Amino acid sequence: MRKGIDVEDVTAILKEILKKQKKPIPLHEPSFCGREWAYLKDCLDAGWVSYGGQYVAEFEKRLAAYTGVKHAIAVVNGTAALHICLKYAGVKADDEVLLPALTFVATANAVDYCRAVPHFVDSDALSLGIDVKKLKAHLQDIAMLKDDICYNRKTMRPIRAIVAMHTFGHPVDLEPLVEICNEYHIALVEDAAESLGSYYKGKHTGNWGRLSALSFNGNKIVTTGGGGAVLTNEADLAEEIRHVTTTAKLPHKWAYVHDRVGYNYRMPNINAALGCGQIEGIEGFLESKRALAAKYQRAFQAVEGISFFKEPDYGVSNYWLNTLVLDEAYWDERDALLSATHREGILTRPVWTLMNKLPMYCGCPRMDLSIAERLEKAIINIPSSPHLGVDTNED
Ligand SMILES: *Cc1c(COP(=O)(O)O)cnc(C)c1O
Numbered sequence: 001m002r003k004g005i006d007v008e009d010v011t012a013i014l015k016e017i018l019k020k021q022k023k024p025i026p027l028h029e030p031s032f033c034g035r036e037w038a039y040l041k042d043c044l045d046a047g048w049v050s051y052g053g054q055y056v057a058e059f060e061k062r063l064a065a066y067t068g069v070k071h072a073i074a075v076v077n078g079t080a081a082l083h084i085c086l087k088y089a090g091v092k093a094d095d096e097v098l099l100p101a102l103t104f105v106a107t108a109n110a111v112d113y114c115r116a117v118p119h120f121v122d123s124d125a126l127s128l129g130i131d132v133k134k135l136k137a138h139l140q141d142i143a144m145l146k147d148d149i150c151y152n153r154k155t156m157r158p159i160r161a162i163v164a165m166h167t168f169g170h171p172v173d174l175e176p177l178v179e180i181c182n183e184y185h186i187a188l189v190e191d192a193a194e195s196l197g198s199y200y201k202g203k204h205t206g207n208w209g210r211l212s213a214l215s216f217n218g219n220k221i222v223t224t225g226g227g228g229a230v231l232t233n234e235a236d237l238a239e240e241i242r243h244v245t246t247t248a249k250l251p252h253k254w255a256y257v258h259d260r261v262g263y264n265y266r267m268p269n270i271n272a273a274l275g276c277g278q279i280e281g282i283e284g285f286l287e288s289k290r291a292l293a294a295k296y297q298r299a300f301q302a303v304e305g306i307s308f309f310k311e312p313d314y315g316v317s318n319y320w321l322n323t324l325v326l327d328e329a330y331w332d333e334r335d336a337l338l339s340a341t342h343r344e345g346i347l348t349r350p351v352w353t354l355m356n357k358l359p360m361y362c363g364c365p366r367m368d369l370s371i372a373e374r375l376e377k378a379i380i381n382i383p384s385s386p387h388l389g390v391d392t393n394e395d
Helices: 007-017 036-046 055-067 078-088 105-113 132-142 174-184 235-244 269-279 282-300 328-343 370-378
Strands: 071-075 096-100 117-121 143-146 149-152 159-165 187-191 211-215 228-232 306-308 322-326 379-382
Touching: 007 282, 007 328, 036 269, 055 071, 055 228, 055 269, 071 078, 071 235, 071 269, 078 105, 078 159, 078 187, 078 211, 078 228, 078 235, 096 105, 105 117, 105 159, 117 132, 132 143, 132 174, 149 159, 159 174, 174 187, 228 235, 282 306, 282 322, 322 328, 322 370, 328 370, 328 379, 370 379
Parallel strands: 096 117, 096 159, 159 187, 187 211
Antiparallel strands: 071 228, 143 149, 211 228, 306 322, 322 379
């Protein structure tokens, strides 16, 4: 590294903070310290491991209560949740869906599952999510409203929906985004896979989109092994989604009658049991994660050339993945820093490759992506598991 500190110094800072931990230290691993075992045992004892049993409904109830969104439908993973969100946002074949280029691949794949076309949007360096101002300018440039449908004038395809993804738990600036969506008649879907426990202006993320998706993969804030959920405030929509994600089977004691093409997407009871145990611990996880973030922030405060990414002013982040942002002068050293930390058993990661650079999405429409391109080179994620933040105040 050219000025300030070098790769060894950064590695030393991380080693010092994580010195008490058993190596290797993964980016994010779950903690099981509540009633998970008891609930899982109850599932096995009762014999209800897939359909049937009380945990799916209970987990859904707790998710709704926690997020403040009226209805939660538990599904097999976050990707399936996004697929269903987009389908019920009205996305059809040959529509376009706006989404950030800087996201996990599932966001784009869910668009493709609807046989629609991803249309990539730039990111904001203050939130790591959609740059709302730049999006507005882009739509003024390319969009056209006809019969209350927004069209891309260049492709003449309808722009049906936009997916706001709350990167590493940091909320997108939702209020102005909602305004744009209303103006252009574009449905808002939130990819809240990373933002359980994150708030925008005092309200939980997932409350702004007509539909929102959560993930409970093993590396997320709360895990069910694999799992996800669709959130919506609309009772009819929730009922329809519950039906279609359960193979669209009509309730009957023995007959197999399905009234439409359904999906085998419903979360099994055994996963929901794990989720019930996990969600009871969420406040503790969040407290530990924020304590760890504060510790990283203090350690990197005076370091020239590298900044610790802080939540935007308008929201509260769960700090799902703690993030270092390298100044441009240090970009060439990023891989050396990744190697040096891995040699020490500290499993740091770069951010995702931009979606528009992946072979299946390289031909898709997009706006200028200059900020996302900079962030792609600048971001390093550092270990963020909740247990790393426990007792972090004692030294
Ligand atoms: C984890 C994640 C998903 C998908 O979740 P799975 O449960 O792994 O299918 C979707 N979007 C984002 C941004 C994610 O981080």
